[in-house]
Amino acid sequence: MSRQSSVLSGIPHTRLPWVIWGVALLAQLLNSFHRVSAAVVVDRLMLEFDLSAAAAGSILAVYFYTYAAMQIPSGILADYFGPRRVLTYGCFAAGLGSFLFGLAPSVPILYAGRFLLSFGVSVVFVSVLKIQGSWFPSHYFGRISSLMGFVGGAGSLIGATPMALLVAYAGWRGSYELLGAAGLFVAVCCWLVVRDRPGEVEAERPAACASRTEPHDSAAHAHVAATLSLPVRFRMMLGNKYVWPPLLIGMGAYGTLLVFQGAWGVPYLMQVYSLSRDAAATFTLLMTVGYMFGMVGLAALSEKYRTRKKPAVVSSFVYAGLWVLILLWNEGKPPLDALYAICFLAGLSAGFTISTLACVKEVVPPSISGMSMGLVNIGPFLTAAVLQIVFGAVLDWRWEGVVSDSLQVYGVEAFRAGIATIFLGSLAYVVGALTLKETHCRNLYQEDVAR
Numbered sequence: 001m002s003r004q005s006s007v008l009s010g011i012p013h014t015r016l017p018w019v020i021w022g023v024a025l026l027a028q029l030l031n032s033f034h035r036v037s038a039a040v041v042v043d044r045l046m047l048e049f050d051l052s053a054a055a056a057g058s059i060l061a062v063y064f065y066t067y068a069a070m071q072i073p074s075g076i077l078a079d080y081f082g083p084r085r086v087l088t089y090g091c092f093a094a095g096l097g098s099f100l101f102g103l104a105p106s107v108p109i110l111y112a113g114r115f116l117l118s119f120g121v122s123v124v125f126v127s128v129l130k131i132q133g134s135w136f137p138s139h140y141f142g143r144i145s146s147l148m149g150f151v152g153g154a155g156s157l158i159g160a161t162p163m164a165l166l167v168a169y170a171g172w173r174g175s176y177e178l179l180g181a182a183g184l185f186v187a188v189c190c191w192l193v194v195r196d197r198p199g200e201v202e203a204e205r206p207a208a209c210a211s212r213t214e215p216h217d218s219a220a221h222a223h224v225a226a227t228l229s230l231p232v233r234f235r236m237m238l239g240n241k242y243v244w245p246p247l248l249i250g251m252g253a254y255g256t257l258l259v260f261q262g263a264w265g266v267p268y269l270m271q272v273y274s275l276s277r278d279a280a281a282t283f284t285l286l287m288t289v290g291y292m293f294g295m296v297g298l299a300a301l302s303e304k305y306r307t308r309k310k311p312a313v314v315s316s317f318v319y320a321g322l323w324v325l326i327l328l329w330n331e332g333k334p335p336l337d338a339l340y341a342i343c344f345l346a347g348l349s350a351g352f353t354i355s356t357l358a359c360v361k362e363v364v365p366p367s368i369s370g371m372s373m374g375l376v377n378i379g380p381f382l383t384a385a386v387l388q389i390v391f392g393a394v395l396d397w398r399w400e401g402v403v404s405d406s407l408q409v410y411g412v413e414a415f416r417a418g419i420a421t422i423f424l425g426s427l428a429y430v431v432g433a434l435t436l437k438e439t440h441c442r443n444l445y446q447e448d449v450a451r
Contacts, residue, residue, distance in 0.1 A: 017136055020131065021136075033155040034094070034098075040172075052392070064381040074123040075373075078126055087127050090121065094120030126377070128148060194279055224372065243437045249352065249428075254427065255379060256383060257347065257423045259422055263391070263392075271409055283330040297351065309436045316429040352433075
């Protein structure tokens with residue numbers, strides 16, 4: 001018996017899908033943590049390496065460029081090599097990238113470490129989706145995805161105030177060395193526990209358990225998928241007009257949220273409100289908590305009332321309106337007491353992003369659902385990558401020459417101009433929601449086939 005089989009042999013068959021999926025979620029936790037944690041150390045990078053805001057933003061943006069570029073390839077890799085191997089090697093690469101980033105003696109090595117880290121975690125999300133499809137029946141997909149999003153939100157939450165406290169204790173370099181060890185640990189866990197599909201488990205599965213772990217795609221659809229060439233799949237995906245509104249929603253919602261939460265929110269709060277690092281990180285933590293509740297709550301409302309479009313439209317207008325409120329209230333400096341609620345509601349209203357996975361899955365044939373979900377998942381990270389740099393460039397443009405402790409200090413007007421770019425990006429959320437195809441929580445393609 002293999003080592004992996006011995007690890008799984010004592011686990012009841014009915015719990016095995018949850019154990020395997022739970023271990024895979026450790027990788028997603030790591031992924032979400034790295035997505036926002038760099039915001040806590042951005043000013044220290046600027047100080048130690050004498051970076052402008054635009055240069056620091058470009059280092060942070062490496063994550064989002066790499067992540068966006070790898071979404072469709074990661075689906076192909078998971079299909080070819082299996083999610084177990086992809087998750088293992090991805091977390092291993094992320095661990096090495098974290099070590100390299102923490103030890104970097106120069107800016108090029110910072111870029112190299114950030115790229116390797118980003119490359120490693122970029123393959124996680126689609127691999128976890130593939131595990132969900134193999135180990136749980138199709139009608140669980142929406143609920144499982146919202147739970148995965150909730151766990152990912154917990155990773156972002158840990159990347160805020162707890163990361164700030166870790167940096168205060170161990171320094172930014174020591175923190176990334178610890179994160180490197182965490183990445184290697186998760187890689188080992190994925191290799192020992194995760195299995196690609198139920199048929200690989202070396203034990204007879206009771207019939208009841210087998211029925212719980214059928215892939216969400218039927219055998220017929222799996223056969224169709226196997227006969228389609230890659231160019232044909234791309235044409236089917238890109239030619240489907242209903243795929244693009246979910247992409248816009250992700251760009252305008254989570255993509256813009258990440259610009260504030262994952263890069264410039266902490267510097268804004270520290271410099272405009274004179275807050276300490278951990279106090280400033282509390283506001284981005286509130287965004288994460290709101291996002292976690294929004295993912296689960298909006299998905300539940302959508303499925304309860306059998307509508308995708310209505311919660312999308314309402315939450316999009318709320319989200320865009322909150323950025324207008326920040327821009328106009330007290331000329332870009334709302335009262336701190338109000339900012340607590342604003343940050344929480346911004347995260348809450350952006351939470352519809354996770355439902356875009358179900359939205360796109362319901363408007364494409366199952367044979368291209370994985371690629372289509374990968375395409376939609378590109379939007380938020382490509383937006384975050386571009387807007388982080390634009391935000392930093394706007395700060396440099398509006399900088400008034402103030403320096404404190406060798407660090408550039410930006411006024412409220414500079415940050416206000418940067419936040420205006422977030423508002424403009426949020427309009428994509430509104431456009432996507434208004435043009436979203438209403439599916440009533442059913443797969444339109446499968447219904448057409450049935451008729």
